[in-house]
Structure formats: structure tokens, C-alpha cells
Amino acid sequence: MTEGNGAANQKKMTIIVTKGTLDWAYPPFILASTAAAMGVDTTMFFTFYGLPLLLKKPELKISTLGNPAMKMPMMGMHMGMPNWLSVLPGVDSMASSMMKGMIKKKGVASIEELREMAVEADVKMIACQMTMDLFEYKLEDMIEGPVLGGAATWMENALKSDINLYI
Amino acid sequence: MADKTLDAKGLNCPLPILKTKKMLNDVPRGGTLEVLATDPGSVADMASFCRTTGNELIESTQEGGVFRFLIKHAG
Numbered sequence: 001m002t003e004g005n006g007a008a009n010q011k012k013m014t015i016i017v018t019k020g021t022l023d024w025a026y027p028p029f030i031l032a033s034t035a036a037a038m039g040v041d042t043t044m045f046f047t048f049y050g051l052p053l054l055l056k057k058p059e060l061k062i063s064t065l066g067n068p069a070m071k072m073p074m075m076g077m078h079m080g081m082p083n084w085l086s087v088l089p090g091v092d093s094m095a096s097s098m099m100k101g102m103i104k105k106k107g108v109a110s111i112e113e114l115r116e117m118a119v120e121a122d123v124k125m126i127a128c129q130m131t132m133d134l135f136e137y138k139l140e141d142m143i144e145g146p147v148l149g150g151a152a153t154w155m156e157n158a159l160k161s162d163i164n165l166y167i
Numbered sequence: 168m169a170d171k172t173l174d175a176k177g178l179n180c181p182l183p184i185l186k187t188k189k190m191l192n193d194v195p196r197g198g199t200l201e202v203l204a205t206d207p208g209s210v211a212d213m214a215s216f217c218r219t220t221g222n223e224l225i226e227s228t229q230e231g232g233v234f235r236f237l238i239k240h241a242g
Contacts, residue, residue: 034181037188038219039242107179107206117185 012161014043014154017050019167022060022099022111023070025053028167029114035163036121043161044118045154046146047128050167051135053111054127054142060111061096072098119145126153169201169237170194176205176233183209184216187238191222194240199225202236209234217242 013035017028028044035042046054064070064081071078072095085091103110109117119125126149127142139148158164173190175183183204194200202213210227213236217224221242228235 030181033185037181037185038216107177107182109179109182109185114181121188 010039010041011163012041012043012157013163013165014045014157014161016045016047016154016164016166017053018048020049020052020058020060022062022096024167025058025060025111026114028165029053029111029118031165032123033114033118033121036118036123040163041124042118042121043124043126043154043157045126045128045149045157047131051128051131051137053115054125054146055137056141056143058111060100061092062099063092064095065092073102115143119143124157126157170198172201172203174203175209176203178204179206180208180212184212187213187216187236188220191238191240191242196240198240200238200240202238204234204236205232207234209236213238 013032015028015032019025028050032042032044052058062070063086065083065086068080068083071080073079081095102108125146127137127139127146129148129150132138132148139146171190171194173186175186178186183202183206187200187202191200202209204213210229213227214224216222217238223239223241224236225239226235226237
């Protein structure tokens with residue numbers, strides 16, 4: 001195992017990434033890339049639905065289901081997305097494109113962009129071996145960089161860290 | 168006059184910080200980097216970034232909706 005890339009007193013952080021929708025993908029990648037930029041030795045552990053975020057071409061979508069707090073700015077107002085709407089075919093895709101349009105317009109980074117900056121900044125990425133087996137993913141399908149690991153791999157990192165987040 | 172200037176106008180959190188960090192690598196130690204941004208959140212973030220990384224925020228000003236930061240590369 002590598003022992004980080006800095007001094008012995010370097011701060012460390014781990015993030016467990018468990019969710020893979022477009023909206024939930026943001027917090028872990030924003031925090032990891034920013035932490036690395038601030039000199040923190042950062043490790044991300046991708047498990048369950050978070051694992052596909054490592055795919056070369058992740059299919060990022062949001063769901064309007066079960067998310068009453070989601071209000072889209074529309075014509076100067078904020079419009080909620082009722083649960084029943086998401087059963088209609090195409091609604092989630094439409095909401096996802098709307099969100100991606102807003103992201104671009106407001107100068108917010110794309111997930112792929114943040115992920116690239118995290119890799120560049122030496123954020124360590126661990127792909128959960130069990131999830132790879134369970135959902136039948138192969139390391140070849142993933143971006144360059146992630147290593148395989150499990151709960152004990154994360155534990156070892158977490159015990160040495162100043163911050164451990166579960167997202 | 169700063170050694171380098173980063174135009175981060177129109178970019179949102181955390182891009183101004185990430186790009187600042189990247190460009191600081193190209194500024195010699197003791198040199199200065201000027202960052203221009205329109206993200207109001209960058210005012211607090213740039214100060215936090217500098218305090219945490221040991222770089223010196225020499226100036227933090229605003230003019231016509233553009234925030235200007237002058238950072239001395241010390242970290």
C-alpha cells in the first residue's frame with residue numbers, strides 16, 4: 001500500500017460513495033477534488049450504486065421519484081416534481097437533460113470533469129470488489145486509476161484519517 | 168503586477184479553487200497569482216483555501232461584480 005504522497009502530518013480524508021444518480025454524484029467528487037487541492041490525502045471508496053460512477057462513460061440521471069425537495073427554476077418560479085410524474089415514460093430523462101442544461105449554463109463542472117481533476121490530484125479510488133461481482137462490472141470498463149478493495153481496505157484508510165464521510 | 172492571472176469568471180464552486188490550485192503550481196514560490204471570479208462563494212472559499220494551504224491572500228476585492236484575489240504562493 002502507498003502511504004500517501006506527503007508529510008507524516010498530512011491530513012487525510014476518506015469518502016464512501018454509495019449513490020450514483022447525477023445529483024448524488026456531486027458531493028463526493030466536489031469534496032474529494034477540493035480536499036486534494038487543499039493538500040488533503042483523499043481516498044474514495046465506491047460501493048453499490050456509487051460504483052458505476054467509475055465507468056468510462058457513466059450514464060448520469062436524476063429521478064423525480066421520492067424527492068419532494070427537488071424544485072426546478074422555471075419561468076421565474078420554482079416547480080416541484082410530483083411523484084406520479086416519474087411513472088410517465090421520458091420524464092426522468094427530460095428532468096435529467098434539464099438539470100444538465102442548468103449545470104452547463106451556471107458554470108458548474110460536469111461529473112466527468114470533477115472526476116478527472118480528482119484523478120489528476122492523486123485522489124485514491126477504491127472500487128468495491130464485492131459490488132463488482134454483484135453487478136458484474138469489470139475493471140476494464142472503468143477509468144484508469146481505481147484499485148480493487150473491500151471493507152478492510154477502507155477501514156485501514158479510515159482509521160488513519162481525520163475525516164470519514166459516507167455519502 | 169501579478170506573475171500570472173487566472174480568469175475564473177463564470178465558473179461555479181469548486182472550479183475557481185481547483186483551477187487556482189492548478190495554476191499556483193506554475194507560479195514560483197514567492198510569486199503572485201491574480202484570480203478573477205464571479206462566484207460570490209469564492210470570497211469565503213479563497214480565504215479558507217489560502218489559510219489551509221499556507222498561501223497568503225494579499226488582496227480580496229470586488230469591482231463591478233468581479234471578485235479579484237491576489238495570492239502569494241507560499242504553501
